[in-house]
Amino acid sequence: MERARAHRRHLRNWTGRSWIGGAVAALSAAALTITGLTGTAQAADINVAKNGGYESGLSNWTCSAGSGTTVSSPVHAGAAALQGTPSGLDNAKCSQSVAVQPNSTYTLSAWVQGSYVYLGASGTGTTDVSTWTPGTSGWQQLSTRFTTGASTRSVSVYTNGWYGQPAYYADDLTLVGPDGGGGTDPGPQVPATPGGLSVGSVTSSSVTLNWGAVSGATGYNVYRAGTKVQSATGTSATVTGLAANTSYQFQVSATNSAGESAKSTAVAGKTSAGGTDPGNPGNPSVPKHAVTGYWQNFNNGATVQKIRDVPSQYDIIAVSFANATATQGQLAFSLDPAVGYASAADFKADIAAKKAAGKSVILSVGGETGSVSVSNDASATAFANSAYSLMQEYGFSGIDIDLENGLNSTYMTKALRQLSAKAGPSLVLTMAPQTIDMQSTSGEYFKTALAVKDILTVVNMQYYNSGSMLGCDGKVYSQGSVDFITALACIQLQGGLAPSQVGIGVPASTRGAGSGYVAPSVVNNALDCLAKGTNCGSFKPSTTYPGLRGAMTWSTNWDATAGNAWSNAVGPHVHSLP
Numbered sequence: 001m002e003r004a005r006a007h008r009r010h011l012r013n014w015t016g017r018s019w020i021g022g023a024v025a026a027l028s029a030a031a032l033t034i035t036g037l038t039g040t041a042q043a044a045d046i047n048v049a050k051n052g053g054y055e056s057g058l059s060n061w062t063c064s065a066g067s068g069t070t071v072s073s074p075v076h077a078g079a080a081a082l083q084g085t086p087s088g089l090d091n092a093k094c095s096q097s098v099a100v101q102p103n104s105t106y107t108l109s110a111w112v113q114g115s116y117v118y119l120g121a122s123g124t125g126t127t128d129v130s131t132w133t134p135g136t137s138g139w140q141q142l143s144t145r146f147t148t149g150a151s152t153r154s155v156s157v158y159t160n161g162w163y164g165q166p167a168y169y170a171d172d173l174t175l176v177g178p179d180g181g182g183g184t185d186p187g188p189q190v191p192a193t194p195g196g197l198s199v200g201s202v203t204s205s206s207v208t209l210n211w212g213a214v215s216g217a218t219g220y221n222v223y224r225a226g227t228k229v230q231s232a233t234g235t236s237a238t239v240t241g242l243a244a245n246t247s248y249q250f251q252v253s254a255t256n257s258a259g260e261s262a263k264s265t266a267v268a269g270k271t272s273a274g275g276t277d278p279g280n281p282g283n284p285s286v287p288k289h290a291v292t293g294y295w296q297n298f299n300n301g302a303t304v305q306k307i308r309d310v311p312s313q314y315d316i317i318a319v320s321f322a323n324a325t326a327t328q329g330q331l332a333f334s335l336d337p338a339v340g341y342a343s344a345a346d347f348k349a350d351i352a353a354k355k356a357a358g359k360s361v362i363l364s365v366g367g368e369t370g371s372v373s374v375s376n377d378a379s380a381t382a383f384a385n386s387a388y389s390l391m392q393e394y395g396f397s398g399i400d401i402d403l404e405n406g407l408n409s410t411y412m413t414k415a416l417r418q419l420s421a422k423a424g425p426s427l428v429l430t431m432a433p434q435t436i437d438m439q440s441t442s443g444e445y446f447k448t449a450l451a452v453k454d455i456l457t458v459v460n461m462q463y464y465n466s467g468s469m470l471g472c473d474g475k476v477y478s479q480g481s482v483d484f485i486t487a488l489a490c491i492q493l494q495g496g497l498a499p500s501q502v503g504i505g506v507p508a509s510t511r512g513a514g515s516g517y518v519a520p521s522v523v524n525n526a527l528d529c530l531a532k533g534t535n536c537g538s539f540k541p542s543t544t545y546p547g548l549r550g551a552m553t554w555s556t557n558w559d560a561t562a563g564n565a566w567s568n569a570v571g572p573h574v575h576s577l578p
Contacts, residue, residue, distance in 0.1 A: 045176050046184040048098050049157060052110070052173035054080045055216060060096050064160075067092035073376040073411070076111040076139045076171035077218055078256070084159065085167040092168065095158035098175055099182035102152050106177030109143040110159060114168030117142070118160045121175075125149020137406075137444060139171070153180065191217040191254035193261045199269040200236070200381075204244040206421045207269035209252065210236045210381075214261070217254035223263055225249050234377045234414060238421045242271050283397045283426035284358045289577045290315035291570065292430065292460055292503060292552035293559065294364060297321065299338040302511070302557035306340060307350035307361065310556045311564055313571025316430065316458075317354065317556065318364040318400045322390065324372045329379025329415065331372065331386040333363060333394070344394075351395045360428045363387070363396045366403035373406075380411045384418035391423060398428030398457070401448075407437075409447035416448075420455045431459045432505060432552065435466035435479075435488060441495045450496050459492065460503035460552035464516025471539060479516040483537040485526035490541050493530075499547035506551070508559035508566040520569035523551055531577050550574040 050060040054070045055078050061068065068084050075081040084092030100106060102125070110119050112133060119142040120130030131144040148155065157175055161168040191214045200208035209222065213235050220232045222239060225248065229239055242248060247270040251263040293314040296302060310317055322331040341347045351361045365372055365387075374383050387399050399419070401412070420427050429452065437445035438461050449459050463485050468478045471487025472494050478484060485504055492502050506523055507513035529536035533544045551570050553559060559566045 044178060046179055047174045047176050048100065048106075048180055048182055048184060049096060049173055049175040050098075050182070050185055051096075052175075052185070053078045053171060054082045058082075058094075061094050062096070063094040064092065065090040068094045071169070072213070074113060074139075074169055074408070076113075078171070079213060079215055079217060081169050081171035082159065083167050083169055084161050086161040086163055086165055089163065091160045091163055093158055093160035094170070095156045097154050097156055099154050099180035100148050100152060100175075101178040101180045102148050102150050104178045105145060105147045106155075106175055107143065107145050108157055108173075108175050109141060110173035111139045111141050111171045112136070112159065112168060113139050113170075114161065115165045116162035117168040117170070118158075118162075119144065119170075119173075120158055120160075121146055122156045122158070123152070124155050125152030138442070188216060188256050188258040190259040191215070191256055191261050194220065194235075194252050194254050194264045197250070197252055197264045197267050199250075199267055201418070201422045202269060202271055203421055203424055204272045205242050206238050206240040207242060207248060207250070207271060208236065208238045208418060208421050209250055209267075209269070211252050211264065214254040216256055217261075218256045219254075221253045221255060221260065223251040223253070226251075231255075233410070234380075236377060236381065236414065236418070238417055240421070244271050246271050283428070284355055284360060285426075286360055286428060286457055287315055287575070288500070288547070288549075289574050290458070290503075290550045291567065291574050292316040292318060292458070292505075292550070293508075293556040293567065294318045294320045294432075294552075294554050296555050296557045297339055298336045302555065303560035304339055305557055305560055307347065307354060309560070310354070311559075311567050311571070312357070312359075313567040313575075314359065314556060315550075316360045316362060316428065316552075318362050318402075318430065318432075319396070320364045320555070321402070322363050322365045322372070322387075322399075325386075327382055328376075329372065329374045329382035329386075331363075331365060331383065331390060333390050348394055355395065355397065360397040361395070362398040362400050362428050362430065363390055363394070364400040364402050364432070366401065372403060374411045374415050375408045376411060377414065380415035381418060383412075383415040384422065387415075387419050388422040397426070398423070398430070400430040400432060402432040404434060407444045407448060409444040409451060412448050413451040416452045416455065420452075427455060428457050429455055430457050432462055433459065434462050435464075435469050437461075438488070438492055438495075439470060440491075446492075446495060449501075453497065453501070456497075456501050458501050458503045458549045458552075459497060460505040461488070461492065462505045462554075463488065463518075464505075464507055464513045466516060473539065475539075477539070480518055480522075481537060482522055482525045482529060482535070483539045485518075485523070486529045486536060486541060487539045489526075489530055490539075493541075493545055499545035500549050502545070503549045504551045506553055508553040508555060509562040511561065512554050512558035520566050523570050524573040527551065527573060527577060546578040548577065550577070 115135040196212035433445040472490035525535035
């Protein structure tokens with residue numbers, strides 16, 4: 001959603017700067033190999049690269065201009081990965097000299113993440129090789145092969161990024177072939193026992209546990225009364241399904257491919273007595289079919305209004321937006337004087353009045369320029385703690401995730417799980433991804449939605465500012481039509497979300513977005529097509545979804561600017577769905 005202007009630009013089909021394209025085109029085809037090469041290694045072949053998992057920092061590696069470091073997140077496996085940061089005329093090349101045998105074939109592989117990441121080998125004595133990816137938001141394996149020359153005894157293997165591009169990441173690099181005399185890394189060792197196990201937040205049915213990271217561990221097992229109850233990849237977990245006002249004993253162990261450590265010293269955690277959640281007193285339930293509207297905590301030319309002015313057709317009001325602080329993952333919120341509240345108490349009173357009328361008022365995180373980053377365990381905890389604190393302070397019923405500048409599914413899932421454990425079952429959790437974010441279940445937004453499906457209220461995807469997109473039938477549809485809405489909603493419905501978790505997000509007026517506005521009648525036709533199989537365009541879903549949640553708009557302010565035409569037309573239609 002837009003903070004300061006009425007439209008947002010979304011970059012699609014980007015082919016890169018012209019000078020990057022020229023540099024790539026200039027690479028010799030003979031020097032590039034296709035990723036994913038496979039081959040049958042001889043029995044004597046070993047991994048002759050050292051510290052390819054970067055578990056020992058940068059030992060065995062040399063990075064140009066001090067461009068390399070190791071990080072704990074993101075990692076492909078283990079507890080560390082390489083981060084290379086290009087700057088100026090340096091492309092963040094990190095290399096290692098490896099002993100090899102002459103006239104021998106080797107396979108070089110690594111897992112990488114980021115924009116323009118290269119993997120290669122030089123000094124082979126034959127044809128030096130490299131392979132690359134133009135960019136990936138998740139881990140991708142690169143692989144290439146080469147044969148050493150008649151007198152080659154060592155080669156240099158390397159990764160690098162590209163000039164002017166962001167940091168890249170690499171992990172689990174291997175060079176498999178005959179031993180050149182340098183041997184291989186020793187096999188993994190069973191990790192040490194985790195320390196620092198402690199109890200975090202508790203509810204009447206859950207206990208959150210935290211512990212210290214263990215070097216070389218790839219996961220952790222959580223035990224209750226000596227019985228394993230769940231696994232975790234990070235250093236926290238929330239054990240659910242517990243009885244109220246009951247004490248439990250917990251332990252945790254560390255695991256990797258070599259085995260499992262001993263269990264930690266036990267800690268006791270007691271659930272709360274239950275009853276009304278003190279942080280969210282009187283949270284109303286969201287109706288079966290609901291209308292969501294974003295309320296602007298700023299003035300960008302739309303009608304300025306107070307929460308009390310939002311029409312009653314809106315069931316969920318998303319206050320836009322929470323802000324990031326200097327602490328990664330932490331949220332803050334303050335009223336903009338431009339919206340006209342005399343005090344924070346007046347604003348809180350409006351929220352309480354809406355809740356008394358059966359409406360949910362939630363806090364939206366992100367927006368077009370929002371840059372809240374949740375990419376490690378500490379930031380996930382900071383997110384959950386600060387979000388819950390704001391819910392308690394203002395009376396918000398939940399939060400909305402509207403992060404348009406990147407989202408890490410692993411750690412956002414952890415953050416939302418921790419928040420859910422604090423807020424309890426009355427938490428209202430919504431999302432507003434862009435269309436590109438929900439094209440595939442492999443996308444970070446889609447992965448997050450599916451990972452928190454049991455606590456997710458609704459995903460109101462933004463069917464605007466996107467141009468043309470693929471529908472679930474593999475055909476391309478242009479925005480601004482019934483087909484565009486129904487064929488893209490179908491992807492979410494077939495991808496694993498429940499109908500009750502799918503909503504249609506559109507602008508309230510032509511001024512509410514840069515492109516993609518549709519008349520309220522088009523929204524209603526799309527709702528009918530999905531819920532009842534009527535008023536469809538050329539695309540008709542193979543089944544109906546009568547439980548479809550409803551519709552969302554940006555924003556209640558732009559709706560008011562247009563005389564509330566959107567909510568007056570779409571609101572009653574949503575509420576009359578079967």
